[in-house]
Amino acid sequence: xxxxxxxxxxxIREAARSFLAGYxxxxxxxxxxxxxxxxxxxxxxxxxxxxxxxxxxxxxxxxGAGLGWVxxxxxxxxxxxxxxxxPYFSTVALAAPLxxxxxxxxxxxxxxxxxxAGGTQIACAVTGTEGHAGVDGVTVQLRPAxxxxxVLEGTGDFVIHADSADLLLVLARAPGSRGGQxxxxxxxxxxxxxxxxxxxxMLDLTRPMSRVSLAGVAVTREALLGAEAxxxxxxxxxxxxxxxxxxxxxxxGAERVLEMTVEYVKQREQFGRPVGSFQAIKHRLADMxxxxxxxxxxxxYAACVADEQEGELAEAAAIAKSYCxxxxxxxxxxxxxxxxxxxxxxxxxxxxxxxxxxASATLLGTPAWQREQLVRVLGMGGATVPVF
Amino acid sequence: xxxxxxxxxxxxxxxxxGWLEAQLQGTFRDVRGVTxxxxxxxxxxxxxxxxxxxxxxxxxxxxxxxxxxATLAEQVIFAEEYARARAPGRIGHMGIELAGPTILAFGTQxxxxxxxxxxxxxxxxxxxxxSEPNAGSDLAxxxxxxxxxxxxxxxxxxxxxxxxWTSLAQFADWAFVxxxxxxxxxxxRGLSYLLVPMRQPGVTIRPIRQLTGEAEFNETFFADARxxxxxxVGAPGEGWQVAMATLAFERGVSxxxxxxxxxxxxDAIIAAARANELLADPLIRQRLAHAHVGLKxxxxxxxxxxxxxxxxxxxxxxxxxxxxxxxxRKKLGELAADVLGPAGEIAAPPYEWEPLPQLFLSARADTIxxxxxxxxxxxxxxxxxxxxxxxxxx
Numbered sequence: 001x002x003x004x005x006x007x008x009x010x011x012i013r014e015a016a017r018s019f020l021a022g023y024x025x026x027x028x029x030x031x032x033x034x035x036x037x038x039x040x041x042x043x044x045x046x047x048x049x050x051x052x053x054x055x056x057x058x059x060x061x062x063x064g065a066g067l068g069w070v071x072x073x074x075x076x077x078x079x080x081x082x083x084x085x086x087p088y089f090s091t092v093a094l095a096a097p098l099x100x101x102x103x104x105x106x107x108x109x110x111x112x113x114x115x116x117a118g119g120t121q122i123a124c125a126v127t128g129t130e131g132h133a134g135v136d137g138v139t140v141q142l143r144p145a146x147x148x149x150x151v152l153e154g155t156g157d158f159v160i161h162a163d164s165a166d167l168l169l170v171l172a173r174a175p176g177s178r179g180g181q182x183x184x185x186x187x188x189x190x191x192x193x194x195x196x197x198x199x200x201x202m203l204d205l206t207r208p209m210s211r212v213s214l215a216g217v218a219v220t221r222e223a224l225l226g227a228e229a230x231x232x233x234x235x236x237x238x239x240x241x242x243x244x245x246x247x248x249x250x251x252x253g254a255e256r257v258l259e260m261t262v263e264y265v266k267q268r269e270q271f272g273r274p275v276g277s278f279q280a281i282k283h284r285l286a287d288m289x290x291x292x293x294x295x296x297x298x299x300x301y302a303a304c305v306a307d308e309q310e311g312e313l314a315e316a317a318a319i320a321k322s323y324c325x326x327x328x329x330x331x332x333x334x335x336x337x338x339x340x341x342x343x344x345x346x347x348x349x350x351x352x353x354x355x356x357x358x359a360s361a362t363l364l365g366t367p368a369w370q371r372e373q374l375v376r377v378l379g380m381g382g383a384t385v386p387v388f
Numbered sequence: 389x390x391x392x393x394x395x396x397x398x399x400x401x402x403x404x405x406g407w408l409e410a411q412l413q414g415t416f417r418d419v420r421g422v423t424x425x426x427x428x429x430x431x432x433x434x435x436x437x438x439x440x441x442x443x444x445x446x447x448x449x450x451x452x453x454x455x456x457x458a459t460l461a462e463q464v465i466f467a468e469e470y471a472r473a474r475a476p477g478r479i480g481h482m483g484i485e486l487a488g489p490t491i492l493a494f495g496t497q498x499x500x501x502x503x504x505x506x507x508x509x510x511x512x513x514x515x516x517x518x519s520e521p522n523a524g525s526d527l528a529x530x531x532x533x534x535x536x537x538x539x540x541x542x543x544x545x546x547x548x549x550x551x552x553w554t555s556l557a558q559f560a561d562w563a564f565v566x567x568x569x570x571x572x573x574x575x576x577r578g579l580s581y582l583l584v585p586m587r588q589p590g591v592t593i594r595p596i597r598q599l600t601g602e603a604e605f606n607e608t609f610f611a612d613a614r615x616x617x618x619x620x621v622g623a624p625g626e627g628w629q630v631a632m633a634t635l636a637f638e639r640g641v642s643x644x645x646x647x648x649x650x651x652x653x654x655d656a657i658i659a660a661a662r663a664n665e666l667l668a669d670p671l672i673r674q675r676l677a678h679a680h681v682g683l684k685x686x687x688x689x690x691x692x693x694x695x696x697x698x699x700x701x702x703x704x705x706x707x708x709x710x711x712x713x714x715x716x717r718k719k720l721g722e723l724a725a726d727v728l729g730p731a732g733e734i735a736a737p738p739y740e741w742e743p744l745p746q747l748f749l750s751a752r753a754d755t756i757x758x759x760x761x762x763x764x765x766x767x768x769x770x771x772x773x774x775x776x777x778x779x780x781x782x
Contacts, residue, residue, distance in 0.1 A: 001397075001461045002390050003691040009389060070389050262773050277776035282769035289768055290708040297688035297705065298681075304391045319681050371677035372670070378680065380658065383670040 003300065005074075012071055016078040019051065023084075029206070029352070032085045037164035038208040039085040047088060049118025054092050058100075062112040069241060069306035073248035073299060080252025083352055085206045087121045090160035093245035095122035095169050098238035102185045102225035111167075111187065123165035123190070125156025125212050126239070126364075133365030134239065134373070135171075135180045135232055140214055142172035142184045142228070150224070152186060152194075152217040158363070162210035163199045165190045169225075170214065171235060180232035185225040192217055204359035206352060237310075240317035243364050244302040247320035250328035250360050251292070251299045257328075257335040257353045258288045264339055275338075284334055291327040298323040314377045322370035325361040332357040391691075393461060401465045407442060408473040416476075423477035423649060425555050425604040433559070436480040436510030446484050446508040448641065449492065453500065454508025460694055463641040471648025478645070479556060483507040483514035485642050487564050490581070490634045494622045503562075503583070515586065517551040517565035517608065518631065525763045528575045528628065532567040532610060534582055536617060543617040545569075547584055547610040553757065557593045557606040560586045565610075566631045569624050579627035581634075583619040590614060600749045601739040635758070636706075640697075643690045643709065647683060650713075653720060653747055654679050660744060661727045675723050682716040707772045711764040714754040721751035 005013070023043050032040040048054035057072040058064025072093065079088060092115060099111045099122070114120040128139030140154035152172055162168065168190050174182035190197065194217035199210045226234060262285060265276030275281050302320035305312045332354040336343040343350040361367055372387040393401070412420045416438065419431050439445040440454065448463045449455025458466070478484065488507045491499050506512035523529040532549025547567055554563070563584050570578030584591075590613030595603035622630040658667070658676060666672045689705045689712065696703040724744040725732050732745045741749065755761045769775045 001393055001464060001691065002695055003688065004695040005389050262775070266775065274776055276769075277778075279766070279778070282773075282775050283762070283765040285773055285775065286711075286765035286768035289704070289773060290712055293705045293708040294682075294685045294689060294712060297685050297692055300389060300692070301391070301684070301688040304389055308390065308392055319684055322677075323681055323685065368674060371674050371681070374677045374680065375673045380662075380667050380673065380676065382668070383673050384668045385670050387670055387674075 003304075009071060009074060013074050013078060016053075016075055017081075019047075020078055020082045020084055029083055029085060029349075033205055037161070038206070039087065039161070039164070043084075044086045044088070045119065047086060048092075052118075053088065054118050055116025057092075058096060058112045058116045062108050063116040064112065065116075068303075069244065070300075070303040073245055073303040076245045076248040077252035077255075077299070080249035081256040083206050083253065083349075083356055087123075087161040087164060089207075089245065089249065090123055090165075091115060091121045094124050094160070094238075094242040097241035097245075098124060098169055098185060098235065099187075099225060101234040101238035101241075102231045104226060107187075107225055120167070121161060121165045122167045122169050122187070123159050123162040123210075123212075125159045125162070125168055125170045125214075127156070127158055129155055129157045129211070131158050131362070133369045135183060135235060136178075138171045138173050138183060140170055140172040141175050142186065142219070142224075143175060145218065148221055150186070150219040150221070150228070152188070152214040152219055154214055156212040156214065158209045159197075159212045160207055160209055162190065162197045162212050163208065168195070168212065170212075174229045177229070180236065182229045183232040183235055184228050185231050185235060186219045187223050187225060188217055188219060194218070202359065204355045206356055207359060237313065239364060240313050241306055243317040243321040243370075244299075244306050246360060246364060247295075247302060247317075247324035248299045250324040250357065251295045253353055253356055253360075254288075254292050254295055254324070254328040254331040257331045257350070258285070258292050260349070261285060261288070261335045261338050268340075281338060284338060288331045288334055291330060295324045295327040315374060318370040318374035318377065321365065322367035322374070325357070326367045328357040329354075329361050393465065397461050397465060400462050401469060404444070404466050404469045405473065407444065408469060408475055411438060412473055412475060419476040421474040421476070421652075424602075425479070426602050428476075429479060429556075429559055432476050432479045433510065433513065435476055436478070436513075438510075440509035440511070443508075445480065445510060446488060449488070449504065449508060453492075453504035460641075460697075464644060464691065464694065467641050467644035468648070471645050471651070474652070477649070478642070479559070480507070480510055480513060481642060482516055482556065482560070483512065483562075485640060486516060486634050487514045487562070487583075489640070490564065490621060490630060493633060494581075494630050496618075498618065499583075499621065512561040513556065513559055515554050515557045515560035515563045515608075517554060517563045517567075517584070519553045520550055521552055525760055527566070527631070528579070530566050530568055530579060532565065533571075534565075534567040534569050534580065535571075537614070539614050541616065544614045545582055545584075545617060545619070547582065547590070547613045547615065549610050551608040551610070552596070553605050554593075554608045555605045557586065557608050558595070562586060563608070564621070564634070566627050569627075573625075576628040578625055579631070580624045581621045581627035581630040582615055583621065584610070584613055584615045588613055599752065600741065600746060601735075641694060643693075643713075644687070646713070647686050647690070650683055650686070650717065650720070653724070653743075654683060656744060657720070657724050657727055660724070664727060664729070666727055672723075672727065675719075675726075679716070679720055679723060682712075682719075686713050686716065704772055707764075707768050710759060711755075711761050711768070714758075714761060717747075717754045718751045721748040724748050 055064035056067050060066040127137035140156050142150050145151045170186045172184050194215045196213040197210045202209050268275050298320045302316040305316035336350045342348050422428050447456040447458035534545040534547045537546040565582045565584050569580040590611050592609040594607045597603045661667045693706045725748040
């Protein structure tokens, strides 16, 4: 038991921080957001390819570096600090664990190999237009077609970076199935016949999402990850790993808004003294720090669980996702308040963090939904009213 | 970063668990699960002596002072097994967690040899003399004074003043007392950290009844109480630094044991909710989930704190630990009251409470003692975040 980062893990963090600082200062981020697809391709290629971040947590036999979710979460946290706009989360932290959990050895070799090599983007269509969390949210249907093949029919929504993806990983269900039953995962080309990708204008300016309409899209048996209609448990597992990575990103955001706010209240003077000398302000910042530190414990614990104690994965994912996203939201909201008028402007970065915080809380299950899952995992049955 | 334990550590776990189970099924069956500062104190003192005799009392201490030189992982394991076995709440903790580590860190060789072994063996019990009627959050405003005096055994300190909120004072052999030893000094300067025997004519103890109805703590009056001149830890006049270091020791391995007590409280609330058919209520479920999350995070924050403690400086999570658990437990008490409903408001005569309403009431103290939440926020803001200091009155 040593619950603190190793020297190697600290080195990964420092390298990531200095690399991202050079690239994505606020000006860099703003110009990246204006680019097609809402991210800087050169930055993504450097991260994914040259620095090897895409393959960091992919096993060596599939072409990766074979490090763990702890190391991946360090990169997520650092990107969260800078609000880095990139397909890293969608491809490396969401698609890759879903492929790993559902795919055969050959499919992992092919798809994880492409991710690890850098450059290939896989966007995941998890939920339908209602955006309900977890496997209940899967609405796209996978129907048998002639010659042992299938077709995908329906609409996947809130698909991150779909408009720049090479491949789509579509979660789909057998007609008439519900919940975790009848689920399949299919990988198709993003430009396959019958696929229409319509980008949304999203609240969170740093994480573009699209609606993906699937009108009779042909799928071969080989394009199904694992067996047909029985991928529910594996999908849950992949999604839980993604939740843990998202929690790490939220931690990074929370940490950064706390720092920004501390810097601001030290230099901003009113009534002839720094506003940070007033207890009304100090105590809000202290509360932020309490949340940030607890979020750090939550995130690190969950990342360790992903590497060491998979039996606790569902619990750890629910704890980390709910706590870190609540903490990020509260801290980002308080940051706007404590910055006063300037915090309400478009020019200041506070709103970018606030919007990312809200959107991250919604993504892959709200904190309240996560807590409901947690209570179920702990053996307390179900609620009388569904929690979304 | 790693959560798991080695095979050797797991063997240590088996040894500890085996010993605890044998004791708590045998001789100490009657104190299993007993907590608080008022129940079965004499029997729990015997339990402390049994722990000491088997060297399970202060396992992190050097073997020469009654410990086992246990590693951090072993201390964590022992705390877990202690709580899992529902062994009684430690009443020797003032000596084990506060006085002992302070003497280990700042004491003279002679003090270590005099005081540590009796603490580890459960032969001497301690209480804490910090707070005074006018020195609560503003601890530096201490007025209890001590001056050198001649006594029957040579040079001594004569201590006069009043301390308050001294838990277990009526059972203690010794107190560590912060007092003013430089006449006319103010604030942090001129304070000394004295070790004072409690069983002497100059010490009077008066119980204080608290809002729960019990009397778990006391007022302690010193009127020309005496202690040997050598019983000062650190140099005379440097007591503030020593006292502050003692407070930092409160964030040690014992927090893990405390958490297992919280776990039992949460489990009792879940059982009550099941019985009341409130377990299907989405609002109650959210609060139970919040409570479970908070408890887990306390555990992992404590493990971070302990892993970082080896580096010797107070890390960020250590600053936030107290306010986090205190706030959490106060909310837990409110959840208990809501789950029990009106039935939870009926006491047994004359005014005695079942464990869950007792939790609701006693938790009000958690955000006050050991530094109020407001003081904690000042400390976090000023020391951890570097914000400007509060102006002081003159």
